Amino acid sequence: MSGSAAGRGAVLRLGRHEYPASARLVMAIVNRTPDSFYDKGISWAEDAALDRVRMVAEQGADIVDIGGIKAAPGVEIDAAEEKRRVVGFVERVRGEYPDLVISVDTWRSEVARAVCGVGADLINDAWGGADPELPTVAAEFGASLVCTHTGGVTPRTRPHRIEYDDVVADARSSLLRQAERAVSMGVERERVIIDPAHDFGKNTWHSLEVTRRLDELTSLGWPTLVSLSNKDFVGESLDLPVGERLTGTLAATALCAWLGAQVYRVHEVVETRQVLDMVSVVAGDLRPARTVRGLA
């Protein structure tokens, strides 16, 4: 069968798993933070975070993305504190789920080294390679790496009056440069993922354009991750606050899925899984669950 995404995406390896270019994977957000924008600290306590892992694993998440620092500006969290929040936790998750793909959301190579040492499979660098040593760590541990486009902003800053001649062209050149650099530093090619990073170094207009033209990134020969979940570009598009953005998120998810994105970083696993499966079925990448109507 040939899907809408034919000619897009690439084979992706995460931990012991290998996924074809037609796969659409759910990466569930697990915050070990007291202050993230969406869940406001609901899984701050380690046991609560573990309950969240258990729930999303049960719901069919392919990947958990564990983060110890919220993206927005706020209380300074140094590397030691970040490690206190995530390293032991990653170890617990790995102990309970030997086969679940574990991602850690960090831009710091020091933290990345510590979590890879206890079983993390993927380093999700949301800040565009702010720490140039991250690929070294991924290479050392045989881990996968997410490269993001942020327009070169400092981690944990908000975009303010940023303009691009062409945001997609900027993302494309930045992501290709980072991805090739990671490979040159020893990260396996099939373990490098690119992420246009909606709302990072981007206003709503930028994030919408990246969404609209996502195929220009998914056709580059690297697997693409999109992180759309409940973000401000959805909120501003629909004039809805956090907590009322799921429908908009899912609409954008379906479009990105049609345009060839392979990994979806999300808060809501069940709804996302349904949207991705529906797109995969329409695209012909996945058979329907069960077909009887008109066929008995």
Added chain:
Amino acid sequence: MSRSVVVVPSAPMLLPEYSGRTDAAAELRSCAVEALTAAVPDGDPVVLVVANDREQRGTRPPLGERVGRHLAGLAGLPVAEVAVVPWDAPVDRCAAAGEALAASHPEASVVVVADGSARRGEKAPGHLDERAFAVDEALVAALRAADAEALLALDPALCADLLVHGRAPLQVAAGVLGRADGTVRARCEALHTEDPFGVLHVVARLTLP
């Protein structure tokens, strides 16, 4: 050597191209293949008897033929010939076709691709028609008794109303059975019926002396 008449369903869900990730027809398919294998253990070629499609749209062979070929293939049975009878053929034409088949292929077992009514419930393809049950009962009873006359008694107009897609092929089968020795009747060795989707699916294995 005894030969058999095997009845299998013509539901498209038996074809792999129509199966979802969960195969809703797995058990029915196994049952049909098991009957074919039991009927023709030595893998001799069989003759398929099928009806043409009532809702023909395109140019593909009738669904009955495709399903029959698929099931025979799974049972490892070559298909020597496919006899396609119009779904609405008159009774005597069906019987004559069956007699002709028995004469031209005296050694071959016959695989009849046929279903009962598709009007066996509110959710059935043809919605509910209470008359479906009696007609299906007569059809099943005729197979259980290997009774050619009872098969030939199925009424074409009523069967058409009730979306009984197997009437004509079964009456061809009756023609085959009728050619059996007049004193030693055919015997039904196995019979399975089900209607989880409002359509009567039948798997039957009859042996001729």
